[in-house]
Each structure stands twice: as C-alpha cells, then as structure tokens.
Amino acid sequence: MQTTLKIGTRGSPLALAQAHETQARLMAAHGMPEQAFEVVVISTSGDRIQDRPLSEAGGKGLFTKEIEEALLARRIDIAVHSSKDMPTVLPDGLELSAFLPREDARDAFVGKAAKAIAELPQGAKVGSSSLRRQALIRRMRPDLDVVMFRGNVQTRLRKLDEGVADGTILAYAGLKRLGLEDIITDLMPLDIFPPAPGQGAICIESRIGDRDVGRMLTAIHDVPTGQALACERAFLAALDGSCRTPIAGHATISGGTVFFAGLIISPDGTQSHEVKAQGPAQEAARIGEDAARTVRAKAGEKFFDGWA
Ligand SMILES: NCc1[nH]cc(CCC(=O)O)c1CC(=O)O
DSSP states (O other): OOSOEEEEEOSSHHHHHHHHHHHHHHHHHHTOOGGGEEEEEOOOHHHHOOSSOHHHHTOGGGGTHHHHHHHHTTSOSEEEEEGGGOOSSOOTTEEEEEEOOOOOOOEEEEESSOSSGGGSOTTOEEEOOOHHHHHHHHHHOTTSEEEOOOSOHHHHHHHHHTTSOSEEEEEHHHHHHTTOGGGOOEEOOTTTSOOOTTTTOEEEEEETTOHHHHHHHHTTOOHHHHHHHHHHHHHHHHTTOOTTSOEEEEEEEETTEEEEEEEEEOTTSSOEEEEEEEEEGGGHHHHHHHHHHHHHHHHOTHHHHTTO
C-alpha cells in the first residue's frame, strides 16, 4: 500500500494502547515503518455519557457508531476495538476481520478495604456499572453495597482513591495493557466470576472485501482467539445479548477442541443458570449457539422477561 494505513480508535488510554499494539504487530509482521500508519482518534457517544448506565443510554453500539461511520466513509481503513464492547450485529459492509492473541480474560479485583471480595467487611461498597459484575458480586456477597462506577479505567481508579467505594472490578487485560497490573489485589476465578464474552481480546474491524487490508491483517490474526470469540459471540447473539441481560461466556481452544462455559444470571444475583459445552474448534460458532439454546431451556423463557 502506498498511502498510510489509517487506524481508527477511541481516545481513551486503553483504546490508544490497543491501537498502538495493533500498529506494532503490523509493523513487525510486514517489516513496515511507523510512518506507514496513522492512528486516528474518534470520539464516540459512549465516551461522552458518564452519568448513567450504558444499558439505559442505548447499549454497546454507543462506543462503535462514529468509528464505523468513519470506516464506511473511508476516513479510516481499520478500527481497533475491545471485542467485549462490540455488538453482535455489525453495520452492513463491515466485519470483524482479525483478533489479536487473547490476554488473560479474567476479571480483577482492586481492593482498598480488603484484598479480596470475600474479605470485605459487611456492607462494604463495591463500584461497578456492569450488570454482569454487579450480579456476580451480589451472588457472592449479597450483603455488599454495589455502587455505580462509570468512566474509563483511570476515572474509576480515581473514584476508588477518593473513597467512593472500597473496591472495584476491572478486566485484568485492560489493567495489564495500561501497565497497571500492580494495583490488582485479587484475580477472580473463571468459574465463580465468569468474564463477559470477548473480554481480553482485541479485535479489528474492516470493510468487507477490502483485499489490501485483508492481506495485512491475515498476518496478525490469531486463529484460536478467533475461534473462541466465534463461540462466545454466537452464545451472546443467540441469547439476544444486550447490556440489559447479565451474560457471561468464556471459551478456550486446546488441541483443536473448543471448551465453553456460559452463564446467565438475574441482576440481583439470586438466580443463575450455567452451561458447559465442547466440540471441534471449527464448529465454535455452532457450539456457542447450541449452548445458548441449552441454557435458555434450563432457565425458561420467563427468566428473560423479568428485568427487561
Ligand atoms: N467496557 C470497557 C472495557 N472494554 C474492555 C475493557 C477491558 C479490556 C478487555 O476486556 O479486553 C474494558 C474495561 C474493563 O472492563 O475493565
């Protein structure tokens, strides 16, 4: 490509770190110089909403809309995202064309009053605005006071320092990419505190049929991460995943087999249903979809009606 490859991203420190990691991988894979790329920062509606839960403001698409418009208008060539923030349905003409090797998908606890959730004093405050994390915290410790915590990682950590809460849950991957893993006081086990579908995986969105971009991305795409994500995203899509339904799902690939564990939980944490599935990695999406059907049947349709 003669011109520079324009990499679109949100402007948060985490988003920028992910865009720069993508750039570094492309440079290494193709022996390209830094000047062959331009990182284009795009402000999204999601970045501007700080005062209410995203689930009320319109959901996940809020972090991607303006970036996807820039892709379709050819102002950028690729967009770098956290897979977790990606809606299951993309605009016509766009696709998730590559996934970088996944980071540890677990959630991390950053505690002030105690190192672990189990050790927090009765009634302590834990900050989170994720419905999944709120529900999982309540399932573990119904006595805790779950408080709203919005904003980017730095904002949340500042709130913690200001004493707004005694602890918070953040993705290990995000903290690591920001060089902040030292502040983690506990790592949440996958079975007790399963992560959101896509957590820990950086994905790259591009225009369907853009051959030049496709060739560049093939070199940095991680096949097992792509298969794990296909499984998790199919699970989410089949459950009509929105910010309003707490859904967790995590797939790993080993020896050509995908191992999936999924969970749906009521926002108050009192009812939850789990599913485990495995099968050929090439059929990852079908396995995720089947798992959704299984957990839906276990829970019953009423489960989904109660808190919409
Ligand atoms: N919703 C914000 C968001 N989107 C992705 C990550 C973390 C990085 C990742 O999961 O890859 C975060 C922050 C967090 O949950 O702590």
